[in-house]
Amino acid sequence: MNENIFHILAVVIFIITMSISIYHRLKADRDSGEKVSSKDEATILFFALRIGGLLLWFSIVGYLIYPPLLAWSKVGLPESIRWLGVGIGVICVGLTYWLFSSIGQGISPTVGTRKQHKLVTSGPYRWVRHPLYTVAVTNFFALGMMADSWFIAVMAVVAFILLALRTPNEEAHLMEKFGDEYRDYMKHTGRFLPYLGKR
Numbered sequence: 001m002n003e004n005i006f007h008i009l010a011v012v013i014f015i016i017t018m019s020i021s022i023y024h025r026l027k028a029d030r031d032s033g034e035k036v037s038s039k040d041e042a043t044i045l046f047f048a049l050r051i052g053g054l055l056l057w058f059s060i061v062g063y064l065i066y067p068p069l070l071a072w073s074k075v076g077l078p079e080s081i082r083w084l085g086v087g088i089g090v091i092c093v094g095l096t097y098w099l100f101s102s103i104g105q106g107i108s109p110t111v112g113t114r115k116q117h118k119l120v121t122s123g124p125y126r127w128v129r130h131p132l133y134t135v136a137v138t139n140f141f142a143l144g145m146m147a148d149s150w151f152i153a154v155m156a157v158v159a160f161i162l163l164a165l166r167t168p169n170e171e172a173h174l175m176e177k178f179g180d181e182y183r184d185y186m187k188h189t190g191r192f193l194p195y196l197g198k199r
Contacts, residue, residue: 003067006082010146011064013089017096017139024100028107049162056140056155063147073151085145092139099124099131107132119178121185127194129171129185133163134192167191 062069100107102123105116124131137160144153174182189195 002079006086006146006148007064007067009086009089010143013086013093013139013146014060014064014143016093017089020093020096020100024104025107028105031105049159049166052155052158052162056152056159059149059152059155060140060143060147063143063149063152067147070147070149070151073149075148075150077145077148082146082148085142088142089139089146092135092142095124095131095135096139099135103132117177119174119181119185125189127189129189129191130163130167131192133160133167137163164192 059070059073102125103120106118106120108117128134137156140156140159141153144150144156171182171186178185
């Protein structure tokens with residue numbers, strides 16, 4: 001089995017996607033000149049996301065630094081599934097760049113918005129209101145496939161559930177800021193996946 005190849009590809013995909021994310025987040029903070037407060041986050045979800053996020057990050061970074069650390073969570077996936085994970089990861093790299101370059105200064109680490117935030121409806125935001133959540137979780141799940149680790153995959157699903165629980169609060173803040181403009185935007189976009197039907 002090409003264990004070293006999957007490990008190297010997972011490292012490369014992780015480093016590229018994280019570099020894109022960190023660059024755009026720091027740029028948004030610098031260009032906007034403000035930090036977004038986390039005071040509007042629901043306390044339980046805030047801590048659950050932080051704890052779940054740490055478990056997910058530690059498991060991924062642990063695998064990337066020293067793969068045997070996660071040997072206990074191996075599933076025994078066939079190589080074809082692990083290569084599928086590589087393909088999904090590569091697609092996520094492109095999607096990560098697309099969504100961050102589309103949202104620009106509007107990116108925020110909390111449910112709050114920046115003072116100068118403008119509603120973004122271009123790029124992937126033309127079809128999906130929260131593509132960052134979808135792409136990030138998909139990428140983490142793909143890393144779980146590459147690592148052949150059920151624990152990484154499960155933690156990615158847990159992260160998505162927590163983000164899905166947090167999203168109504170985030171959208172309430174966006175409706176408060178943008179009013180009918182955001183309500184109209186919601187009518188023809190999906191929350192996490194493109195909405196293909198009619199409303």
